[in-house]
Amino acid sequence: MTSKTRLTGEPIMRILCNKTDKLVGYLYKWNNGDVQPAWLNEAMTDVRYEPMVETA
Template sequence: MTDTIGTLPDPPMIAVKNRLEAKPIIRILDRQSRDVVGWLYEWNTGEFVPMWKQGRREDVVFE
């Protein structure tokens, strides 16, 4: 009699996208002065991430 070792099939590969490239899609402006304070970027993963010029602002508009 011989022993056999049962193995499970490999788990399915899940496609995980890494952030590789992004493009600015909208300017972020200070609501009062209308100065550009950042840009909203869209990554190749579909994520939207703000990039601020000098720190996060609260009172902004997207244009």
């Protein structure tokens, strides 16, 4: 973590459950360079990260 204040963040990865392939959260990158998971429910350990898909 940096001492710079977090002002804006954007999702950079989807967090998916390895067992069910369900979306369980998003990984955010903040304006100060910090990254942080945002879980839809409770935090999980058996997960994988996939890049966000850009739409046209």
